[in-house]
Amino acid sequence: MGLRSYIIARVLLTIPMILLLLSIVFIVIRVMPGDPVALHFERRGSEEAMEEMRRSLGLDKPLYIQYFEYLGGLFRGDFGKSMQDYSPVGEQIFSAFPATLELAIFSVLIAIVVGILLGVRASRLYNSLQDHSIRAFGIIAYAIPVFFLGMILQLIFAVELGWFPTGLRTRPTMEPYGLTLYLSEPAGGLVTVLLWSFPVGLICWALCFVLLKRKRVTLWPRGFLLSLLVFFAGLILWTLATWYFMSTGALHVTTGLFTIDSLLEGNVVKFVEALKGLCLPSLTLGIVLSGVFIRLTRSNMLETLRVDYVTAARARGLKERAVVYGYALRNAFLPILTMMGLQFATLLGGAVLTETTFSWPGLGRYLVARINYRDYTAIQGAVVYFGIIVALVNLVVDIFYAYLDPRIRL
């Protein structure tokens, strides 16, 4: 079977899966005992008010008609109307989703980088103290509730140390169209500039060390002086950039991903602000997810490191780094990729809790807020949206997997 026919078959299989998923949600919310309208009023509403709501939301029709209306509506991108304010659920979902997407992308990146680096390290130092501590970290990361980790990080870095905004996507004033306010405060601006020039300088410094080490320049004193120079250069550059961008006004939202929006504008300061808001939530979710990746990378690497071609590569005198990352990791990567697809569902589940912890205005927080309002049409819409996204991501991962590993297509 060629790649193309595999893709066609896989796409065809996704359709019944999505249909089934939509039906499951419909059954859970509409068919199973528990009338959403009655639940919404919590037995306090009058009979007329409930009738009125049923009629205006189309919930008084026979179930099978409701079912087809629901499917037809979804087909047109119509998620129905909210019980809370009768506004279209679809619009609310679409405006909330970019925040979730941004969080998801960054946490997956963190999870993969942390997971693969630590996993590879553990497998190379099999049964050593480092291996054991990395495994312990992986298991604890798996066992920690994501919102507990989020609260702890928030407590330490946002409440006590004040490095990051507490529980908002960015500083309150950097909500779109509000950045001007914050940046026009000279004192606040200067303090932030100073605070943020340090990490930037430090990164320059670290980069400098790595580069110098490669070129075998003596680390001390010439290397140290050089990195000090770069540190100050970074500081000055950053200060200049901040002063330059200070007067450029509010963030213009185009994609809804603040990091990309700010880059589209070419505004470094806004980009850093967006990253700062993103830091703790994505770190929380990333660490929790990394546990699985550490375990998977470690066990797969342990197997591939013993395979003949790795021994052969070593025997040919290749550098250890090339052997480990070029030969072994490459072949251990397929199961990791599959896991990524499967973990995407877990990721979205974790995003619901992370968003609630950090008041991150994404789809998960929308869902939780609607649960507290007992707004069942909105809940249904959000859940359906989650499900469709996961099904589509799994489809893409499977196709990518087939592309990488021709055996799958057989």
Add this chain to the structure above:
Amino acid sequence: MTLIGLAIVASIVVMTLISPWIAPSDPTAAPPVIDNPLRAPPSWEFPMGTNKLGQDMLSRVLCGGGVMLQVAVFSVLFCFLIGVPIGLLASYTGGVLDKTCSLVMDSFYAFPGLVLAITIAAMMGRGVVNMALSIAVVYVPSYYRVVRSQVLTIKELPYTEAAKATGAKGRTILLRYILPNVVPSIVVVATVNFADAILTAAGLTFVGLGVGIDVPDWGWDLTKGFELLPSGIWWVITFPGIMIVLVALGFTLIGEGLSELLNPRLEQ
């Protein structure tokens, strides 16, 4: 590893069981009855501080495991009772039944578990059994998958063929020859599942679908402590949170140890 896990889990279970007798004060008594300082940091009188209502956190931590452990036990039980029979029957019969069951289970499996559990719990209302059921729905597919893959292998093994040749009925083969060989892998899934169930239960409580105020519950304490977080009150969330981590850690360790015992492929 298994032993450490067992030790953690056993001590927490024992602690929860004997907590009514060792707790220094009533964990659910509210202000008119008690007269403690509110939101007091840890001190000699209150080793883990007090919460918003002035309840002693030490007593709440000691007693708070009950709800979560009950939910986890019930949900694993439900999973077992639903997943294993369906898996056995469908994969042994094969054909259309197997295909449909697999498709249904796969769609459940691909769904974000917590989101599904939240939806079901939101529809069913509060209560230990309802919470356990909504968690069970999420994890049934993993039982089904394990059972199915095992049955498909065992079905082809010579001793099953032999049993069939001697004229054993389908039911006898399933219960006598296949089920006992599936049990070990189900036990592994179940222990890992315990950890997941506890974490999911904590998550459900956190989004506001918990069991309620009348019982001490770690998840509930975390949720309430979250509101106090901006004022830097760390003791209300830290201790219950650590307890949840410990329980989940214990079950994960048991699961890891058991699965290593079952397939020792990495042992040299």
